[in-house]
Amino acid sequence: MKKSAKFITTAILTATMLIPAMGVSANGDSVEKANGNEKFRVLVDSANQKELKNAKSQYGVHWDFENEGFTTNMNEKQFEALQKNKNITVEKVPEYSIDETSAEPLAQYSTMAASQSTPWGIKAIYNNSNLTQTSGGAGINIAVLDTGVNVNHADLANNVEQCKDFTLTSSITNGTCTDRQGHGTHVAGSALANGNGGLYGVAPQSDLWAYKVLGDDGSGSSDDIATAIRHVADQASALNTKVVINMSLGSPTESSLITSAVDYAYNKGVLVIAAAGNSGPSQGSIGFPGALKNAVAVAALENVIQNGTHRVADFSSRGYSFYDGDYSIGKYDVEISAPGAAVYSAWYTGGYATLSGTSMASPHAAGLAAKVWAANPSATNVQVRADLQNRAKSYDILSGYGAGYGDDYASGFGFSRVQ
The missing domain is CATH 3.30.70 (Alpha-Beta Plaits)
Incomplete structure (x- = not known):
């Protein structure tokens, strides 16, 4: 899977959210x-x-x-x-937006549901249906570039190391990353919720860098995002630490600023994980930055077993079938798959919510990357990426439109899991 072709997709965000959130009347x-x-x-x-x-x-x-x-x-x-x-x-400058299948959560809960301490996606990625808590990720930072994060959430507060806003002025605002939309908090929960409020993410010992790059309407300018990506890379170098970036956001339009920023970060040792997009099952529908060669594009799986494996969701964006089977990653390629449908996680109110989208799949993969890296701290970002690919090969996805044996345009290399 190597080359690009015409990209077909649409940003998923409802106009009813845009106008009130921006505080501007339609008139x-x-x-x-x-x-x-x-x-x-x-x-x-x-x-x-x-x-x-x-x-x-x-x-x-x-x-x-x-x-x-x-x-x-x-x-x-x-x-x-x-x-x-x-x-x-x-x-x-292109606008980018949150990457979920609906602008509103499927359900909201003010308190933790006892049965959901380890949601289905966490159990699936650990390959353990009896799992009650998770572990791993110590010493690794997960930078969540999103709508912000509720850093006081019971399941996230102890993990927060950085909280910064890139949307307010022409300088980075430290100490604030307020999430008024919910998306960023939900994403962070899947990656590293620590269980203090009852919810566990994939890598609960990871540190959280909460970077607000999208506004309260769920959209933002690509230059704000590019600045944040570069800042992550510079921080990783300055602090001599390992960082996984998660970007559960996207656009049908490539931004030269984001492309160069992703290349910059990747070359500085940062691993970049991104949502594939929600414009499936059409071929060639992967959004940016997931479509970039130096970003790991993650497809969404459903909690459905068919043909002996989990099923790729119809909404999950696809690559191109003529690159199937080459086990090579280029532009517009799905790389790996992770749970992304009806995912239960933290919410900006301090409670919990269920959302669907490749936005939800991406942080599962980012958490796994942090867990793998923590177990192999001398590894490079390129080696951790190869490890994720090898893990995916061990669990081939055979269900869902376009899925099939080996490297396919729907699920990529397969479902990357802990074991």
């Missing part, structure tokens, strides 16, 4: 659009340093990516005017 928003004053994020670059300096002075800098240019906010009139400058390149 006010439409007036701004009509007047051409609605601002959006753009990437500005130029080989002419004088022109670049003037542009920075005129429009202000949100994030400076140095040799890749800088991002700023401007309206349509300003954008069109800047496009006429032959010494400047300017492009709109």
Whole structure:
């Protein structure tokens, strides 16, 4: 599975969530659009340093990516005017959003359900139907780039090492990563919930780096995400520590800033795990950043056994069948599979909720990566990735549209498990 082709998918987020969460009335928003004053994020670059300096002075800098240019906010009139400058390149920055099959949780619970201390996905990835608690991940950091995390949640509080917001200003805001949407808290719970409130994730001894890169509506600019990815890599180097990034977010549009940031992090020893997307079962439907070669794209499995294995969910995005069987990872490839349908986990209210999506599959894989890395602390990110692939080969997925023997475009190498 090696090359790319035309990508087909849609970002999954309902408009009913977008408007109230942004605190902007539909009428006010439409007036701004009509007047051409609605601002959006753009990437500005130029080989002419004088022109670049003037542009920075005129429009202000949100994030400076140095040799890749800088991002700023401007309206349509300003954008069109800047496009006429032959010494400047300017492009709109893609928006990314949470990656779940529905904008609302399937169910919410204020207290822990005793029967769910180890949800079905945790039992499945441990290959133990009688599992009552989990272990592992000590010394490994899991950076959750999402809508934020409720760092006071009983099942997460003791794991929090960093809490940062990349969405507020043109600088990183330390000590705040408030989740008002729920998605990020849910993702963190599957990866590393410690059981203090009753819920266990895959690697409960891992440390949590909670990075808010998406707004309260579940969407955000790719430059904020790219900045966070680079920050993870720099922190990993500065602190001499091992880090797994989880990105349960996506877009049908590739962002050059995110692509270069993922490459930067991967080359610095960070392992990048990402949701494949929820636009299946069509071929070629994997979203970015999961579609990138240096990111591990995770497909979603259901709690259904068919043909002797778990089943790939129909909603889970697929790669291309003509790359089946090569056990090679390239652009637009599913790499491994993990539980992602009807997943019970932590919620931003301090309670619990059930969600479905490849967003839920990705943190299971990230937690497993942390657990594997903790058991082999001298391993590189490339070696841990190979380990996940080998584990997946041991549990081939034979059920679901496009699934079959060996490396397939629906489940990738298979279901990567603890044992």
